[in-house]
Amino acid sequence: MKFLTSLCLIASLATIAWASSAAWGRRNSTDYLLLRENVVRTPLKNNYWSVNVQFPKSGQVNKRVITAIFVYDRFTNSSGAFPSLWSGGPNLTYATVNLKSQVSRGINSTVEIYGR
Numbered sequence: 001m002k003f004l005t006s007l008c009l010i011a012s013l014a015t016i017a018w019a020s021s022a023a024w025g026r027r028n029s030t031d032y033l034l035l036r037e038n039v040v041r042t043p044l045k046n047n048y049w050s051v052n053v054q055f056p057k058s059g060q061v062n063k064r065v066i067t068a069i070f071v072y073d074r075f076t077n078s079s080g081a082f083p084s085l086w087s088g089g090p091n092l093t094y095a096t097v098n099l100k101s102q103v104s105r106g107i108n109s110t111v112e113i114y115g116r
């Protein structure tokens with residue numbers, strides 16, 4: 001029984017860690033940093049933020065192939081926004097990362113995109 005309880009605890013901790021930070025693709029040491037964006041939002045009472053981070057920015061052109069995308073949650077205390085890859089990503093030249101905050105929680109996340 002105790003084993004089961006700790007197993008559940010580990011599983012939920014893993015879920016929390018997975019929920020607010022994310023990585024897609026694989027970064028090579030020679031890859032270039034194409035974009036680093038800090039997304040900071042103050043909490044909305046009884047509502048949540050849904051923020052899209054677009055790469056490349058409108059009006060800009062990117063010819064490098066994306067190798068990896070990282071999202072770091074700066075809250076680190078389980079209040080972080082949930083990142084998902086809405087379009088593009090590794091092997092492509094564009095990406096849209098969505099950050100969905102928890103209700104009544106803000107966002108303090110950093111999105112990094114690497115490419116070659």
Ligand SMILES: *[C@@H]1O[C@H](CO)[C@@H](O)[C@H](O)[C@H]1NC(C)=O
Nearest residue numbers: 026027028029030031067116
């Ligand atoms: C990383 O980049 C170097 C230099 O371009 C290349 O020789 C190496 O094969 C690459 N490694 C991977 C895992 O893509």
Ligand SMILES: *[C@@H]1O[C@H](CO)[C@@H](O)[C@H](O)[C@H]1NC(C)=O
Nearest residue numbers: 040041073074075107108109
């Ligand atoms: C976001 O997180 C960073 C790193 O922990 C911190 O330095 C910064 O003050 C935070 N910003 C806000 C608005 O909370």
Ligand SMILES: *[C@@H]1O[C@H](CO)[C@@H](O)[C@H](O)[C@H]1NC(C)=O
Nearest residue numbers: 075076077078079105106108
């Ligand atoms: C997590 O940290 C942020 C920023 O420091 C804070 O606003 C938020 O209330 C914290 N969440 C919890 C559950 O403690």
Ligand SMILES: *[C@@H]1O[C@H](CO)[C@@H](O)[C@H](O)[C@H]1NC(C)=O
Nearest residue numbers: 024025026067089090091092
């Ligand atoms: C990217 O392309 C390489 C080589 O074609 C393939 O091995 C890899 O699985 C692809 N990765 C993704 C995320 O599609």
